Amino acid sequence: MDSGTLIAGRYRLDRIIASGGMGAVWRAEDGRLERTVAVKVLHAGLDGSQRPRERFESEAKILAKLKGPGCVEVYDFGEQQDGDRTVLFLVMELVEGMSLAELLHREERLDPARTMRFMAEAAEALAAAHRAGVVHRDIKPGNILIDTDDRVKVVDFGISLFANRSRLTPSGDVLGTAPYVSPEQLRDKGVTGSSDLYSLGAVAYECLAGTPPFNAEDPAAVIHGHLYSEPPALPGDVPVEVAGIVSRSLQKTPEARWESGEILAAAARAATTGQHPVEGTVGSSANATAADVPATARPPFLSPAEPPVTPPARPATVEPPEDGPRKRRRMVLVGIAVAAVLTVFAVVAWSPWTGDGGVSAGDDTSATTEVAATTGEPSPTASNEPSETPSETPTDEATTADSGEDGDAGEDTGGEEDTNNDTVKEGSGEVPDVKGKTTFEARDYLNELGFSNVVATSGMWYGYPEPEHCQVMSQTPNAGETIDYTERIDLSYHYRDSVGTTCEW
Template sequence: MDTSLHDSLLGRTLDGRYRVEQRVASGGMATVYRGLDLRLDRVVALKVMHPQFAADPEFVERFIREAKAVARLSHPNVVNVFDQGEDRTAEPPAVFLAMEYVPGWTLRDLLRERGALSVRTTLDILEPVLAALGAAHRAGLVHRDVKPENVLLTEDGRVKVADFGLVRAVDAHTAATTQQVLGTVSYLAPEQIERGAADPRTDVYAAGVVLYEMLTGAKPYTGESPAQVIYRHLSEDVPPPSRLVPGVPHQLDAITQAATSRDPRHRPQDAVDLLAVLQQARRELTPAQLDAVPQRTGVPAAVPAVERTSVMPPLEGLTALPPDLVMPRREQPEPAPPAPRGPAAPARRPRWALPLGALVLVVALVAGLTWALNGGLYTRMPSVLNLPSARAVAQLQQAGLSVNTRQDFSETVAAGLVISSDPQPGARVRKDATVSIDVSRGPNRPAVPDVSGKTVAEATAALRAAGLAVGSSSQQQASDSVPAGRVVGTDPPAGRRLSPNSPVNLIVSSGSQPVDLPDVVGEPVDQATSDLQDAGFNVRLDPNQVYSDQDAGTIAAQSPNGSSAQRGATVTLTVSKGQEQVQVPDVGGMTEKQARRTLERAGFKVRAITVIPLGKPTVHNQSPGADSQAAKGSTVTLWLYP
């Protein structure tokens, strides 16, 4: 019966935005629909959690946290997560993800239709898968469920990886069929089975199993139950693909076995490392090796069909598979001739002995797996919130857990008490797992850093690095020790603890306080230098001396020449060469006007005395006398009479 006919979500609009149009696939955790984003008018894939999970607040919170982490991962080979939401307006409530809709096929569909793939096709698919996983690993994310069902092959030849991180949210409540479990445990690394540990190397292991499956058309481990597959993961090494397909190059044998090593320390550290060695192998292979059609020497055990969980439409057939992603259909090899008869076989054990032994082993493994998954290896995370750190650690260790303690600020929880834990209280956790607790450091009160002597730009950067802001009321202050333009101090002062982003004003030096400047004009050079240095100034002598009214060898001028200056400033002194001597013109017989003009042009001042103010007086005598030397700018006296 087509269950989609009775699907109550079909036709609904989730969160007032996403219209559910067609059921695409169903898995153990969620059902995938094709939908329409009514706001942006684009087709999306809607992954809706099954009702039993949507009713579990702890599961929903973890589901949302993982979705947000994956949404930050932007890579062309990753199925994008657009949105996450909840719609509780109707029954059943819907908790969902809105994701990129990828029309095409899954790698599982391709393997089911084509069997083993050529080396070139295998590398063309696996390299973008590893590129996507590598980007996730370098961003701190682990996929945890790498398998062909989560590798999507688009109609235009692109490869995308789906369901990043969401498997982490699945716990013991997951209602999955045996075949669904088989589809996942076939790719589990031994440490995931034994300890629940997951890091980039567990994805590398799963990618190695996928590589084996693409090269051979079969999984390395099969069984009638999850317990049988798990036992083989823990006790057997993955064989080289060439054992089943002799034409597989030895480079890919080595890569497959390294990626699937049971000891994670012997695997590539993450998908980036595995991609590098895979690309190196491609460069070493010849075109004939890359394009060779695989021919298996044996037929693997039948693999149960796995329910599709990809975010793509159901297949109507595989006739339209992109030619660059698949190899030509292989002709079935002719059956091998019957083996020649040999000597009579020795007497065999009773027929019931082997099946009975196998049955006992399977029952034991299933019982052990059931015990592990239903409490034997797991416990519930104790609540240690608001407990002192030491008491919380002791309580968790008493429960068999290892503890990683972190420090964080809190405005509401007193210093030394537990703020939160990961996992949260009540969550299901392995008894030997490592859990984390965040211990309060009290309110975040950053201290004002000491920025004295720094430039304004350096002080601003230091304040921002401390979590504080620069105030708008900065001021200037004279300082004898801090150069002008640099910071003298702060308001509030260094060491004061403030709330985050509180403003701190900078006090900037305007230089030293002005002091009295001695007037040393007319003083001998040595005396002037001593007077200025005693007042706290530096002295510089101008190399060019000048004529002046000051005596030769004394100070003719100083710069600056005001009444005060900044302490430590440099005063430039100019030394006098004395008065300049020039020749006095002969103005005898000239009128006063003529004589005055002649003398002033020569640089002298004129004093005229008229003895008899009658007729037309002329110069009869002058002092200094004509053609004598006199100081330029000095006064020449004239006596005039008719």
């Protein structure tokens, strides 16, 4: 496809605004209705085993079912011949703005009032999806767009799942993005709308703290945090009402979280007023203050404004010494636990990139990590396709449909990587050396040269002095190699935990 191509006799392609493993999203003009739209076009030559056509069509049906202010409107879906191949296309509302991931990269933290407003609008969009029987399963900053009116659009239902429908990927795959994935997704214990609310709570936590609730380069540590640990304390300037909303969203069991997206939205809006909606009601904020926040919503990780009071010391107890068999039994169990942890780490670090998606480890949309369902314990493996998300273009445009393949068990293609090139180049070109640039500088430079499929992944880089945050340390293919302009380029970057903002899009 080239700039100027006419789709279905009415949609004239202008330029690519996002591109990924499954397809590209174009800014286009609808000649019949004289309006600007987003046209998503499926790539040619995709692996048939991934069932791209079915997934693309399923995505269109999912988006068409969703109605609400935070949902994207679908205008058209179809196919047409382009030479000897059939081109599938999806026409949608074009959203002008940027992703929340890009906003957090710029601002690091958001104030509580703005965070709660974003959370409320996203929760309402998710409620619309849940009413339609759709679970998103990959809520993260890159899949929340902020338009030019500072309003939220939830996008990329790429790995979403229809209730009571069969999956398009093996049933053992547990999918999502590691810093935001719910415990039940990791255990593959039945994913519902409550899983989306957990992920939204993790996103809100990042907005308030500048980092996800469980932030580590080791995916096994992130997974362990979601399953067993409480998040670190939120900053002391976060009001107790706001922290209570986030805390309840991040409860380990679905039953302890908010009952629905509507109730969460009402609570989030009321939190910044110093009131809390009456339990079990929608939109009510009558006579309920921070003191009335239910115990399940109390933030165990809230950092209080005053130093905490140290509880009285308990009387020391002396346990009887362990006998020989008991002690040996404990040592055996400890040895087994250590071996299991080392095995998880080894699988995460060294397993081949396989599968059609997975749980993305890292700050936002880094290299994905697939979690296989077992008897309840995570078994991370790496995935081939990163979870890609839309980000800001030169004119702050972000499309609501992501065309990158995001390791999914359902029906979409994952997030998109923004591109800045006005036209899509055909043929091939020599890859430049972008090491030393930030991931965003490298992406923009490669896009200008015509390379439209750039992916950033977090690596483990050590040295003195420490590399800069988001600095590209290696690239694949290497500089000097000649590749197709649509071929994927991986940028491995250094991530500083102390900074906490995303280096990806």
